[in-house]
Amino acid sequence: MTYLGEGWDSTAVLVDERWVERRPRRPEVGPQLERESVVMPWLAPLLPLPVPVPVVVSRDPVVVRHELVPGEELTASTAVQGRQLGEFLLALHAAPVAEAVRRGVGPRPLPVERFRAEVRVPGGEEFLAELDGLPADTLVHGDLGPEHVLGRDGVLTGVIDFGDLHVGDAAIDLAWALHDTPPEFAEAFADTYGVDRELRRRALIWHRLGPWHEVLYGNDIGDQEVAEVGLAGVLDRLGTGVSPI
Known part of the structure; x- marks a missing residue:
């Protein structure tokens, strides 16, 4: 086995240089991994890039395996990839x-009250008010960024980590692509997808919200450094440039 790394929810190792084996880092993540094994066999054939199709190999403890999706996380983004x-x-x-929904996918409520209590920053209340009324009518990846979009030789080779798949706002999946990538990538992406002003x-709201989750995650695992990095990101993306309350 070769250790591949860990995210907020699971750890991954490479088995026999072909299979990715994932285990939950917390008990509540187990059902999430099992749900992927139900949803992804249906979803994968509908998508134009390779994605993981996990199979449950153990339920106590929960362990899933899927074939390795080729490529590396994006460090440079091109118009072709966009x-x-x-x-x-x-x-x-x-x-x-x-x-x-029939396969167990549902909405993902935002922890707005925790945001309000744990991320106290100037302009925070006004920003949180922008979350009201966002649509929730589309199947979305929910955590799309350079670590989950793989490429090689100037093209995309796959998309991974569908643990946050849910029914939500399509714009959540546009946040990174539009607001944290080189202009040539963002413009090609926007033209292809058909991004309008709304x-x-x-997408900018979701982009600004990202670090708020990092603060809560740092608090949950008792890592003050993670929480402080998240808080700095909150301030940066809100454009306040001032210290938290």
Whole structure:
């Protein structure tokens, strides 16, 4: 086995240089991994890029395996890759929501009250008010960023980590692509996906919200450094440039 790394929810190792084995880092993540094993066999054929299709190999403890998706996380993004990601998300967001729900996918409520209590920053209340009324009618990846979009030789080779798959706002999947990538990638992505002003507005809300989750995660695991990095990100993305309350 070769250790691949760990995210907020699970650890991963490579078995026989072909299979990725994932285990939950917390008990509540186990059902999430099992749900992926139900949803992804249905979803994968609908998508234009390779994605993990996990199989449960143990339920106590929960362990899943899937074939290795080739490529490395993006460190440089091109217009070609932007177009590929736009095509990928068009396909994902067109997937039938009712079928996903039948396989156990549902909405993901935001922890707004925890945000309010644990992330006290100037302008925070005004920003949280922008979360009211966001749509929740599309099957979304929910955690799309350079660590989950893989590429090699200038093209995309796959998308991984569907643990946060849920029924939500399509704009959550546009946040990184529009607001944290090189202009050539972002422009090609926007043209391919058909981003309008309203989608761009909501994508910016989701982009600004990202570090708020990092603060809560740092608090949950008792890591003050993680929480402080998240708080710095909150202030940076809100554009306040001042210390927290």
